[in-house]
Amino acid sequence: MIGYIKRHLTARLFVSYLLVILIIAVITGAILAVAAPNAYNRHLGVERQTTGEFGKGGGEGNQQAGNFKAAVFEAFSIAVAAGVAVAVIISLLISRSIAAPVKAIAQASRRIADGHYSERVQAPASDQQKDVDEIGRLGVNFNHMAESLEKTETMRRQLLADVSHELRTPLTTIRGTAEGLMDGVVQPDLETYQVLLAEAERMQHLVEDIQELSRVEAGQYQLQITKFFIRELLNRLEKRFDFQFREAGINLHIPDPGDIEMRADINRVDQVLQNLVGNALKYTHPGGRVEVSVSQDETGTHFSVVDTGRGLTHEDLELVFTRFYRVDASRARETGGSGIGLTIAKEWVEAHGGEIWAESEGLGQGSTFCFTIPLE
Numbered sequence: 215m216i217g218y219i220k221r222h223l224t225a226r227l228f229v230s231y232l233l234v235i236l237i238i239a240v241i242t243g244a245i246l247a248v249a250a251p252n253a254y255n256r257h258l259g260v261e262r263q264t265t266g267e268f269g270k271g272g273g274e275g276n277q278q279a280g281n282f283k284a285a286v287f288e289a290f291s292i293a294v295a296a297g298v299a300v301a302v303i304i305s306l307l308i309s310r311s312i313a314a315p316v317k318a319i320a321q322a323s324r325r326i327a328d329g330h331y332s333e334r335v336q337a338p339a340s341d342q343q344k345d346v347d348e349i350g351r352l353g354v355n356f357n358h359m360a361e362s363l364e365k366t367e368t369m370r371r372q373l374l375a376d377v378s379h380e381l382r383t384p385l386t387t388i389r390g391t392a393e394g395l396m397d398g399v400v401q402p403d404l405e406t407y408q409v410l411l412a413e414a415e416r417m418q419h420l421v422e423d424i425q426e427l428s429r430v431e432a433g434q435y436q437l438q439i440t441k442f443f444i445r446e447l448l449n450r451l452e453k454r455f456d457f458q459f460r461e462a463g464i465n466l467h468i469p470d471p472g473d474i475e476m477r478a479d480i481n482r483v484d485q486v487l488q489n490l491v492g493n494a495l496k497y498t499h500p501g502g503r504v505e506v507s508v509s510q511d512e513t514g515t516h517f518s519v520v521d522t523g524r525g526l527t528h529e530d531l532e533l534v535f536t537r538f539y540r541v542d543a544s545r546a547r548e549t550g551g552s553g554i555g556l557t558i559a560k561e562w563v564e565a566h567g568g569e570i571w572a573e574s575e576g577l578g579q580g581s582t583f584c585f586t587i588p589l590e
């Protein structure tokens with residue numbers, strides 16, 4: 215019995231209510247037993263004094279007092295019995311209603327531990343969360359926790375599926391080429407070795423990108439925030455891309471921002487810009503133009519990379535930031551794209567509290583990629 219009470223919150227609450235009820239009943243009874251006869255005698259004395267009935271003998275008075283005591287205790291016992299019965303029912307209902315959400319959370323957590331990540335408990339809606347008690351808050355927090363566990367699990371599964379899918383293509387090429395070489399179907403010439411090398415390099419890039427993405431997504435990084443001249447950032451960009459743009463026959467315009475400064479992790483912002491300008495180079499035809507621009511106001515520093523390249527459809531604008539998404543997978547393969555660059559760029563911009571988005575009038579109309587880094 216004691217073991218059962220210890221193990222069940224409803225029983226513990228119920229027993230504690232019961233104890234309170236019994237203590238109140240006993241104390242009330244004891245006080246009544248002591249106070250009622252005295253009060254009776256006092257009031258009877260006052261009445262006799264006022265009515266002048268002093269002659270009534272002690273025997274009759276004692277009997278009256280005894281009857282009064284018995285009547286009071288009878289009425290008290292009935293009142294206590296009825297009160298206790300009602301209190302027992304109410305305390306049982308209250309105990310159950312307090313213990314029920316805790317029980318539900320215990321059951322849901324067990325199911326989540328068994329891998330059922332969609333499990334949720336009943337909790338107040340977000341617009342009612344201001345007035346909830348501790349148990350209500352426990353439910354709300356539990357659901358938050360379950361939601362983020364579910365998200366992480368979905369991401370983990372998706373990542374595994376995506377990675378194995380992405381690795382399958384280069385591995386198939388390498389295996390096919392190796393088998394062809396062994397059977398003498400494929401010539402052991404420079405071109406064959408170049409194919410093998412390109413596939414191996416692509417796998418290496420992919421693995422490096424995945425490593426970085428999983429590190430960023432898991433929050434395993436520390437931003438090195440410093441104050442720097444934006445000119446420094448744009449100089450790095452020019453140094454890195456000038457030759458490649460000349461070779462591709464695309465005009466690259468990088469502005470001189472003057473002496474504007476910003477506070478951020480310079481290497482991460484540089485990485486974002488390199489990704490955007492690198493993409494503009496990949497997806498713009500010879501003779502095209504790519505323009506970087508930068509401005510600053512009280513909300514932050516705004517960067518944009520505008521190209522006259524192949525453009526994006528309305529649907530692509532959202533999806534390009536999704537990992538492994540490539541508008542034209544076969545062409546992206548030729549250009550060595552893994553579809554992770556923009557996902558990593560988005561993570562870095564958001565790590566700074568900023569925003570990144572794409573704009574385009576449609577296919578063939580060029581694209582604009584913009585991002586903002588808040589001032590502080």
Ligand code: ADP
Pocket residue numbers: 489493494497521523524525526534539540541542546550551552553554555556557581
């Ligand atoms: P990738 O390494 O394949 O370029 P990203 O994540 O950087 O991966 O880009 C995802 C996809 O978005 C690309 O495969 C491409 O289809 C599209 N994309 C990115 N930048 C541009 C651009 N400037 N113009 C047109 N399409 C683009």
